[in-house]
Amino acid sequence: MKTNIVLHHSKSAGYSQEGWVKTLQSVLVQTGKDFEITILHDSDSDISAEIEALNTSAVAITVLKLQDEPQSVQLQKAFENSNADGHLYIDNRTQQVVLKKSALELLGLTVKNNKNVGMIYGDYELLENNEVKEIRLLKHHIGRVRDNQDYGKVFFFTAEALKNSEPVSADVQFNAIYDLRLKISEKFELLHIANRYAGSLYQVVAQSKAHNVFDYLLASKDSQLEAENILSGHLKRIGAYLEAGAHYTERPKAGSEATLKASVIIPVNNRPEFICDAIESVQAQTVKEVEVIVVVNGGENDPTVESVKAYQPGGEKYDASKPEVRLLIHDMNNLGLCFNSGARIARGEYYVQLDSDDRLTPDAVEKVLAVYNSDPKIGMVIGSYEVWEKDASGAITRMEQIPVVTHDEWTEENGRNNLLRINGAGAPRSIPIELIKEIGFSMNEEPFARNYGEDYQMVMKISERHRIGRVWDPIYKVIRHAGGTDHSIDQNTIDRNDEAKDFMRKERIQRRIKLNK
Incomplete structure (x- = not known):
């Protein structure tokens, strides 16, 4: 099988010319010998001397000189420039990538053994501060439709898949690989080569940064809109796209036990230092026909229990003029159990979310109710929030570098489709x-x-049959602190969370295909 190996010589490279030479060297020494090389050259430097010095085996090397062309156009030209059976693309535009010597041979055998393969990607090593970390990627399935899913830096595309899939869109400026992998996945398999020990296909030399759940807020608007359009096209082609307004029905009427406007259900485990502020933010609501249901899931000995009892009759913070605080106690930490059991005893018409370490603004319930009253087909209301930080002294300050999180990518026309691309809804x-x-x-x-992800799953389920209403004003304060679940998160936790939500996406995509039929 003849392979066209494609790599960049880029002016945006964040590493030295010496690093690029190492990338080219790693290509030229491959144990699999039937290949040619295409270099996508968009810098002003002359690389002919390096190529001549390294290419002792007279491998066919083509240099395509490109200036200010997006990745999509560069890839299209690289693929069209060759009649090879497959294309091994190395995305070394900003990071040095070094192939293992046997990578091409392994990929060729993988193609031979898997007749419907369209794209292959594999685990890799990350070299950071002279330490090698094994990066293990997730296996592809129909639910892996997030644009920020890590598929690595090296991709093998079969010529057959490129020929028989939707073409690479030349107007895609930011998300070429996302566009390409979704299109190939519609007719061909995306295979993942896993590494247990010393089995990575390549090494990336990079300075990685700590994971931040709010990184997506800093992505450019143009890039976000482009990715949304790419996903929408994919969902339409596989029959999973929900047209605006399709399948909407009216929400169910409130039961006879609903004597209040809202029940704020707060699941909590061992957070006595936070729960008081959360409770008091509910009691300060402008709408007084509310209740607080605190579900402690750490058992009777959880110190949060005594903090909650302080707001009940006989407690030092009890005030009969304020909304009632009710208490449920479970001896197992299961959030679904907390929400479902809280809803079972609720006397409110609507549930309103409040995490134990966060706070509602005083007009939160009022603004949520106004949205419900605007349309009987609204089956969920989602607000906007600010991010605050709590220091060691207990003081909280607004994190001004993070804008108000509105999730304005949710539109009336396409919000429930675009939801599948992102990890949150607000x-x-x-x-x-x-x-x-x-x-x-x-x-x-x-x-x-x-x-x-149990709340994310509810958004996906409800949005199939009801409108999602929005409050665009900030009505919620997310409090970041050292013990928060989003404050410090390792790669294993990120992968486990992604597996959970991507499985949910898989189920909903399959459900939507049936729903549209």
Whole structure:
């Protein structure tokens, strides 16, 4: 099998010319010998001397001189320039990538053994501060539709898949590989080569940064809109796209036990130092027909229990003129259990979210109710929030570098489709209590579920049959602190969370295909 190996010589490279030479060297010494090389050259430097010095085996090397062309156009020209059976693309534009000597031979055998393969990607090593880390990627399935999913820096595309899939879109400026992999996945398999020990296909030399759940907020608007359009096209081609307004029905009527406007359900485990502020933010609501249901899931000995009892009759913070604080105690930390059991005893028409370490603004419930009152087909209301930080003294300050999180990528026309591309939908979320009783929160029965993503899954389910209403003003304060679940997160946790949500996406995409039929 003849292979066209494509790599960059880029003016945007974040490493030295010596590093680029190492990339080219790693290509030229491959044990698989039937290949040619295409270099996408968009810098002003002359690389002919380096090529001549390294190319002792007279490998056919083509240098395509390109200036200010997006990645999509560069790839299209590289593929069209060769009649090879496959293309091994190395995305070394900003990071040095070094192939293992046997990479091409392994890829060729993989293609031979898998007749419907369209793209192959594999685990890799990350060299950071002279330390090698093994990066293990997730295996592709129909639910892996996020644009920020890591598929690595090296990709093998079969010529057959490129020929028989939707073509690379030349107007794609930011998300060429995302566009290409989704298109290939519609007719061909995307195969992942896994590494257990010393089996990575290549090494990336880079300075990685700590994971931050708010990174997506800093992505350019143009890039976000482009990725949305790419996903929408993919969903349409596989029959999973939901047209604007399709399948909407009216939300269920409130039950006879709904004597209040809203029930704020707060699941909590061992956070006595936060729960008081959360409770008091509910009691300060402009709408007084509310209740607080605190569900402590650490058992009777959880210190949060005594903090909550202080707001009940006989407690030092009890005030009969304020909204009632009710208490449920479970001896197992299962968020689905907390939400479902809280909804079962709720006296409010609507559930309103509040995490134990966060706070509602005083007008939160008022603004949520106004949205519900605007349309009987609205089955969920999602607000906007600010991010605050709590220091060691207990003081909180607004994190000005993070803008108000509105999730304005949610549009009336396309929000529920675009939801599949991103990991969040906004906060706080509100759901009619009757709808919770009907659908029910997940209780970790799905693969990979570990008290993560159950609210995201509810958004996906409800949006198939009801409108999602939005409050664009900030009505919620997310408090970041050292003990928060988003403050410090390792790669294994990131992967486990991604597995959970991607499995949920898989289920919903398959459901939508059936729904459209």
